[in-house]
Amino acid sequence: MQKNKTKYDQIIKNIDKVTFDSLLDIMIPESTDGKMPSAKEVEFKKYLIETNPSFLKEIGSKLKILNKLSKDIYKLNFVDLPNQNKEEIFQKLLKFEGIFMKKFSHQFMDCYYTNDRVLEGLGLEVKPPFPDGNIVESGDFKLLEPVIQRGKFMR
Amino acid sequence: MAEDIVDFLVIGAGPSGAATTWSLADTGTRIMCMEQGDWMKQKDYPSNFRNWERLLNTEMSISPNVRELKSDYPINDTENSPISIANFNAVGGSSILYAAHFPRFHPFDFKVKTLDGVADDWPIDYFQLEKFYDLNDRIIGVSGLVGDPAYPPKKARLPPIPMGEMGNIMARAFNKLGWHWWPPDVAIISEAYNGRDKCINLGPCVSGCTQGAKSTADVTYWPIALRKKGVELKTNCRVREITINNDGLANGVIYYNEEGTECRQRAEVVIIACNGVGTPRLLLNSISKHFPDGLANRSGYVGKNLMLHPWGRVEGFFDQDLKSHLGPVGCCISSQEFCDTNTNRNFLRGFGLQMNRGTPPVATAQEGLINDDIHLGKNHHEEFKKYFGSKISCHICFEDLPEINNSVTIDPELKDSNGIPAPKINYDISENSKKMISYGIDRGRELMEAAGARKIYSEAPMRMAGWHLMGTARMGKNPEESVVNEWGRSHDVKNLFIVDASLFVTSASVNPTSTIQALALYISDHIKNNISNLFD
Numbered sequence: 001m002q003k004n005k006t007k008y009d010q011i012i013k014n015i016d017k018v019t020f021d022s023l024l025d026i027m028i029p030e031s032t033d034g035k036m037p038s039a040k041e042v043e044f045k046k047y048l049i050e051t052n053p054s055f056l057k058e059i060g061s062k063l064k065i066l067n068k069l070s071k072d073i074y075k076l077n078f079v080d081l082p083n084q085n086k087e088e089i090f091q092k093l094l095k096f097e098g099i100f101m102k103k104f105s106h107q108f109m110d111c112y113y114t115n116d117r118v119l120e121g122l123g124l125e126v127k128p129p130f131p132d133g134n135i136v137e138s139g140d141f142k143l144l145e146p147v148i149q150r151g152k153f154m155r
Numbered sequence: 156m157a158e159d160i161v162d163f164l165v166i167g168a169g170p171s172g173a174a175t176t177w178s179l180a181d182t183g184t185r186i187m188c189m190e191q192g193d194w195m196k197q198k199d200y201p202s203n204f205r206n207w208e209r210l211l212n213t214e215m216s217i218s219p220n221v222r223e224l225k226s227d228y229p230i231n232d233t234e235n236s237p238i239s240i241a242n243f244n245a246v247g248g249s250s251i252l253y254a255a256h257f258p259r260f261h262p263f264d265f266k267v268k269t270l271d272g273v274a275d276d277w278p279i280d281y282f283q284l285e286k287f288y289d290l291n292d293r294i295i296g297v298s299g300l301v302g303d304p305a306y307p308p309k310k311a312r313l314p315p316i317p318m319g320e321m322g323n324i325m326a327r328a329f330n331k332l333g334w335h336w337w338p339p340d341v342a343i344i345s346e347a348y349n350g351r352d353k354c355i356n357l358g359p360c361v362s363g364c365t366q367g368a369k370s371t372a373d374v375t376y377w378p379i380a381l382r383k384k385g386v387e388l389k390t391n392c393r394v395r396e397i398t399i400n401n402d403g404l405a406n407g408v409i410y411y412n413e414e415g416t417e418c419r420q421r422a423e424v425v426i427i428a429c430n431g432v433g434t435p436r437l438l439l440n441s442i443s444k445h446f447p448d449g450l451a452n453r454s455g456y457v458g459k460n461l462m463l464h465p466w467g468r469v470e471g472f473f474d475q476d477l478k479s480h481l482g483p484v485g486c487c488i489s490s491q492e493f494c495d496t497n498t499n500r501n502f503l504r505g506f507g508l509q510m511n512r513g514t515p516p517v518a519t520a521q522e523g524l525i526n527d528d529i530h531l532g533k534n535h536h537e538e539f540k541k542y543f544g545s546k547i548s549c550h551i552c553f554e555d556l557p558e559i560n561n562s563v564t565i566d567p568e569l570k571d572s573n574g575i576p577a578p579k580i581n582y583d584i585s586e587n588s589k590k591m592i593s594y595g596i597d598r599g600r601e602l603m604e605a606a607g608a609r610k611i612y613s614e615a616p617m618r619m620a621g622w623h624l625m626g627t628a629r630m631g632k633n634p635e636e637s638v639v640n641e642w643g644r645s646h647d648v649k650n651l652f653i654v655d656a657s658l659f660v661t662s663a664s665v666n667p668t669s670t671i672q673a674l675a676l677y678i679s680d681h682i683k684n685n686i687s688n689l690f691d
Contacts, residue, residue, distance in 0.1 A: 087532060106524070114205055128205050129207060134355070134358065137319055138317045138318065141315070147330075148304065154261055154262070154306075154494075
């Protein structure tokens with residue numbers, strides 16, 4: 001266990017935090033009304049350590065690709081680009097690293113939409129379904145009248 | 156020391172095994188039930204936790220191949236089947252994860268050969284099962300509304316589960332089209348019942364009910380069965396094979412206990428309740444000189460005629476926030492409009508429509524990305540808002556007819572953790588089913604259009620949807636074309652019974668658990684009434 005922890009600590013250290021945060025911020029920026037946080041604020045790394053630590057290594061290598069794309073086109077590191085250009089490079093990453101980005105996005109949605117601030121921003125209560133449950137209105141059973149009028153119809 | 160011999164050994168503690176054990180306890184005999192899983196704890200179910208959406212796709216996935224719990228056995232459902240198998244192995248069986256939609260079969264579902272000239276008639280009919288449907292409803296607690304014109308009259312039940320605004324919208328759409336709809340029978344208690352608290356709309360019913368309001372076998376039958384004299388439930392015991400004596404009668408089982416030690420249990424009567432995949436697997440793994448092709452398989456029908464109910468869904472997105480992600484996930488409206496054969500269509504038999512809830516936040520975002528409706532980038536928040544809480548899902552349960560080539564066999568290589576050979580699914584969708592699916596998806600889209608959906612998606616057959624496992628040891632009067640007789644006793648082995656959905660002759664177009672339990676009670680009743688001459 002300790003051996004694994006050390007291994008992942010090393011991987012995390014190798015992940016360029018600034019570039020990673022910058023990428024996350026492009027993926028989901030803070031909402032204009034400030035209610036929904038930027039993706040860089042939801043502790044995605046911590047989430048991955050808990051759920052799928054081996055994925056961190058892949059992220060590290062993709063960040064290098066992201067920076068290479070950025071340098072090839074704009075001669076700058078990703079973090080140094082204006083947002084509009086970051087957006088463009090990000091779209092290229094989605095295109096060239098499609099399979100990885102699908103996996104990455106899928107996991108990221110699980111992390112983002114269970115974050116306290118995100119749920120609050122959506123107007124949801126930050127708690128599991130149990131024990132309070134939910135209120136759901138019963139519905140209008142008077143709408144059954146035409147079905148009852150029609151009567152039996154089976155063989 | 157003399158060998159311990161029980162009177163009845165029931166294999167499997169799911170819906171049918173639980174009902175059977177409870178019923179047979181009236182005999183005052185010694186009854187043992189063996190279950191490969193353990194008791195579930197309500198405090199461990201996903202709805203106790205913030206990350207419940209993730210847990211229901213991992214630890215509590217409907218697929219044993221995803222869960223890989225100690226209690227699970229692997230199923231080869233990828234090589235030769237477009238539909239993968241769902242089950243759960245624990246006290247309560249697959250009811251732990253079912254949505255608890257609890258319709259009965261219709262009277263016409265028992266007479267398919269007579270009415271439509273295909274498949275076969277059941278050796279029993281609706282009205283023979285009716286009192287057992289009623290008994291089962293009373294024991295477990297069922298919500299719904301009497302007066303459904305699609306069925307013979309039923310006894311009073313608890314009030315329906317809530318439809319919510321999404322239900323109102325769909326009810327109006329059904330009325331606009333002139334189609335039948337009704338608040339269906341649901342095995343979820345809408346009011347306190349028999350010491351259990353009512354449903355509080357937690358939502359993720361299909362990952363276990365923390366409230367205990369879903370009428371699963373572990374919280375309904377088992378507590379009352381275990382209070383009866385002579386009943387014993389042994390958990391974490393996986394049966395490898397049923398053994399027979401020199402006369403070709405079952406005399407017990409060989410099983411592995413929790414520590415993995417091979418053990419033997421003797422019994423006067425063996426009753427199998429392992430579902431439409433587990434039951435043929437057990438029989439086909441029970442090889443002997445009397446039964447070289449598998450126990451009780453002189454007909455060659457063990458494992459054949461597998462029916463899975465190909466499943467479809469049509470999803471509509473609406474302009475308003477319906478809060479459709481809240482409420483019991485299963486069906487709040489069902490329609491029997493297309494269940495029966497209509498000679499104007501180009502297929503026989505039919506399908507049922509079930510209105511299900513929308514999706515919670517994580518699933519909304521993940522599906523939105525897949526559908527290209529929600530994107531990463533600066534518009535993400537606006538796009539998400541358009542799709543969250545606005546989805547209504549119409550699920551479609553298609554009746555598949557028995558096909559001899561659709562089968563459960565034994566995989567030549569795959570084995571479970573005890574080294575027991577695993578089942579393999581061989582399943583193809585028939586031409587009749589393909590035509591039915593195409594027609595049914597069109598009706599689902601028509602319904603969503605009538606409801607005013609702004610965007611509609613459809614999919615069929617869904618892969619991860621093999622919830623209903625039926626037909627692989629079917630009942631019948633002719634020993635050459637069926638595995639058990641009209642009261643569940645093997646034609647070949649007179650002290651061997653089957654009580655699960657393997658027995659089904661045809662599959663109907665509705666969910667099977669209500670019929671599974673009614674059938675188990677019917678067979679148990681027959682055993683009780685004929686106990687003095689059971690083997691004649």
